[in-house]
Amino acid sequence: MASRTRLLAIVTALLAALAATLLGPAAAHAGAVGATGTVRDGASQPVYSYADAVRETVWVDTGLDGDGNGRTDRVAADIVRPREPATTGRRIPVIMDASPYYSCCGRGNESQLKTYDAQGRPAGFPLFYDNYFVPRGYAVVLVDLSGTNRSDGCVDVGGPADITSARAVVDWLNGRATGYSARTGGSAVAPGWADGSVGMIGKSWDGTIANGVAATGVPGLKTVVPISAISSWYDYYRSDGAPLYSGTPANLAGAVESSATRARCTAVQKRLAAGSPANGNWTAMWQQRDYVASAASVRASVFLVHGMQDLNVRDVQFSQWWSALAQAGVERRIWLSQTGHVDPFDFRRGAWVDTLHAWFDHYLLGVDNGVQNGPVADVERTPDQWTQDRTWPAPGTVTSTLGLRPGALTTAAGSGTAGFTDDPARDENAWAADADRSTPDKTVFGTGPLTAPLRVSGGGSITLTATPSTRSARLSAVLVDLGPATVRDYQAAGEGITTLAGRSCWGDSTAGDSACYLDTAADTAQVGATVFSRGWADLGHYAGLDRSLALTPGTAYPITFDLAGTDHVVPAGHRLALIVAGTDHGLIDPPSTRPAVRLDLARSSLRLPLVGGPGPLPQQAAPPTGAELPVLTTGPAGTAARPETFR
Missing domain, CATH: 2.60.120.260 (Galactose-binding domain-like)
Incomplete structure (x- = not known):
């Protein structure tokens, strides 16, 4: 028979377990959270309530008047943050995704849009970042770039307005800019809940903005995670003078502008078209949008992800950015997949969430988890088979x-x-x-x-x-x-992935924001x-x-x-x-x-x-001989798949 002391311990444990069940994770761990934050055993834990999180919008003054209406532009920063830290005076870091796509095109494999409740408050955020990280003690801030969704101004496709509209939110989170409770008028809002540490993440245009903001050297930006991102806009439209696309950035701006701003932005679109001449010449407009030239200003660490068969944001974008960051001594990591223009959440989901979790914990929460000492490069060799290297390019x-x-x-x-x-x-x-x-x-x-x-x-x-x-x-x-x-x-519709019918969940859900996403698998070809x-x-x-x-x-x-x-x-x-x-x-x-x-x-x-050098290559090589070989194609013979969208 157990001793009285042991029986008391068992009863106490049962009561504690019952309290956790009835009160939910935030209440059950409130005492521990107040003492040490969310970090346990070297990782942040989901101890805050996602259902009770604060959901709000702050309009941040950019100091620009891009649409020429006589008022400085304000950009909408939609925020989801745990309620509990502010009640104990604890300040928290921010994960931020600045995008032009929150109302026009959507984000992720399921093209999710932002949604709002009847009062205009944020209800549904695209992607899993809020569902997963808010319970772990992070705020997630999704910013509408200038001229898109609920923001003022005009889209200028990677130029000063794009970058300033995102940087202004980093400045506001660090007390250097002013935020308001409304798009016009309203009262000033201070980010008293934020500790000033910001990590930017995003795929395609979103990741491009992360690169551009990092290149300004803005204080408070601790890390960026650019996925399939541009480092120089010239190299998106041109390759050493050869046109990759027949359009200009004006076409891209027109595709994402909100109806509320479009009428005032024709002058900006004309400048975009004029600055990207069909002859492929390098112009001042392209120079403004070349972040590689400012790599020495980057203070943030960089976790870069790119598909080695990305025929939309082509691979020179990551390689030239990586080389420039290396010359500047920037702390960095890289994942290279066999996919095209695909998010790692859809080609390596479990490992991605775990690695991103450790990355943000280290650079935003200061957790000494060793992620900065791990392999610098993960490379996909065959579908779902990866190797690692301590440096990249590979040692030797x-x-x-x-x-x-x-x-x-x-x-x-x-x-x-x-x-x-x-x-x-x-x-x-x-x-x-x-x-x-x-x-x-x-x-x-x-x-x-x-x-x-x-x-x-x-x-x-x-x-x-x-x-x-x-x-x-x-x-x-x-x-x-x-x-x-x-x-x-990579030339099929999914660019290397196929979307399955089943779903898996990554974080907490509400009625307006599910954490469950369609599963994917590798789409392969011989x-x-x-x-x-x-x-x-x-x-x-x-x-x-x-x-x-x-x-x-x-x-x-x-x-x-x-x-x-x-x-x-x-x-x-x-x-x-x-x-x-x-x-x-x-x-x-x-x-x-x-x-x-x-x-x-x-x-x-x-x-x-x-x-190891050219050792396997002969000094005198015979021309290739043999039977005609099949290659990966889609559509009619001899027709390459051409990407139609940037996102």
């Missing part, structure tokens, strides 16, 4: 110069000539499928079967000396792994060749991006342009190929002419970041 990476010879990619110097005729109907899939067959629209430089794996880790570049037959020419360069593989089907890095250029910009020059037919022009960042292993037995051609159908727009282009291979070369 050596930038190696390879020579080009007719049909061959070699460690020796280049020699000879090669050529192609631009065919705007052909694309990289068609080129790769025909890698072992001579076609007039491309030229292929390849190796024989590799005797050991060859890993490319980082961004490369190519120098070509090209002689066109007409006054304009476009150049494409793609790296191809020739050999069978199972990959995520391929015979994999394009894993790309670069494009307009030969008319051989002398620089400031001006486009008419070419003289028959004259040789040297040009160097980047190949996008990647991390790919070409297995032993596979072959590495570089394909050089003209218009990459669906990924760049064609020139005004149809040039034949001759390449001087003695004055051309390829530079690749190779782990």
Whole structure:
């Protein structure tokens, strides 16, 4: 029989358990929360009530008058924060997502929008951040960028208004800006509940804003988590002068502006169109939207996520940003998936939530959980199979110069000539499928079967000396792994994921905001060749991006342009190929002419970041031979999937 002391302990424990059941987590843990916050055992715990959270909107004065109505613009910051900390005088950090998409297009795989109750208070927030993190002691703030949803001003697509409208909220949270209880008039609202620590997160345009705000060096911004984000808007619309899209930022602004602001923003749209000329020149407008140039100002840590097959926000965006952050000594981490333009919540959900939880706990709550000491890079090798590295590019990476010879990619110097005729109907899939067959629209430089794996880790570049037959020419360069593989089907509708019927829950729910999301799985394809890095250029910009020059037919022009960042292993037995051609159908727009282009291979070369150097490559490589190989395609043969939306 148990002793009286043990019986008393059992009864006490049962009563405590009953109290937790009846009163709910916030009441059950109130005493502990008051003493130590939400952190237990090295992690924040869900001890606050999500149902009872404060839901409010504050309109923050940006100091700008973008719409020219004579009043400074106010942007709407919708807030969900736990009620309990303020009752004990505890201040809390903020997770913030500033977006133009909260009323027009939605966020996440299910395109969720913000919703409001009858009094105009926030009721439903897109994504899981509020459901998961508010009970753990964070406030979640979703900001409508200038000119969108319930904010004043005009959309200027990554420019001063976009960035200032988000930065103003960081300033308000740190007592440096004024917030109001209404869009016009209203009383001043102070963030007495906030401790000034802010982490920004977001995918696509949202993550781009996080990059841009970080590049201002604003105090109080402790970390940013840009997902599939832009680092320079020029490189979203142009690639070394070659147009990636036929539209301008004005089209994008028009797609997200609220009806309340549109009529006053025509002047802004005209400036956006004028600042992005069709000739691909670098202008002052693009310079304003180049965050890479200000990477040295970044004070926040950066957790960067990108799909290595993102043909919307292309991979040069992450690789150039990463390199600039490295030069500035910024603390950083990177995840690289096989997907296209996809959020990690939809391709690696459990690991993502756990890692993001630890990241925010460390950088916003100050938890010593060691997340900053873990692997710097996670890379998806095959669908759902990941490897890690302590640095990125991977340890032992050596930038190696390879020579080009007719049909061959070699460690020796280049020699000879090669050529192609631009065919705007052909694309990289068609080129790769025909890698072992001579076609007039491309030229292929390849190796024989590799005797050991060859890993490319980082961004490369190519120098070509090209002689066109007409006054304009476009150049494409793609790296191809020739050999069978199972990959995520990044050109399908889900860009590497398929959405399932079942749901899983990540946090607490209310009647107006569910924490349960449709599950996903990898959408895979069997391929015979994999394009894993790309670069494009307009030969008319051989002398620089400031001006486009008419070419003289028959004259040789040297040009160097980047190949996008990647991390790919070409297995032993596979072959590495570089394909050089003209218009990459669906990924760049064609020139005004149809040039034949001759390449001087003695004055051309390829530079690749190779782990361990070019050891597996032969000095004299035979041209690729073998049967025609199938590659991943969608739609009619030879047609690439072109992204239609940025979000």
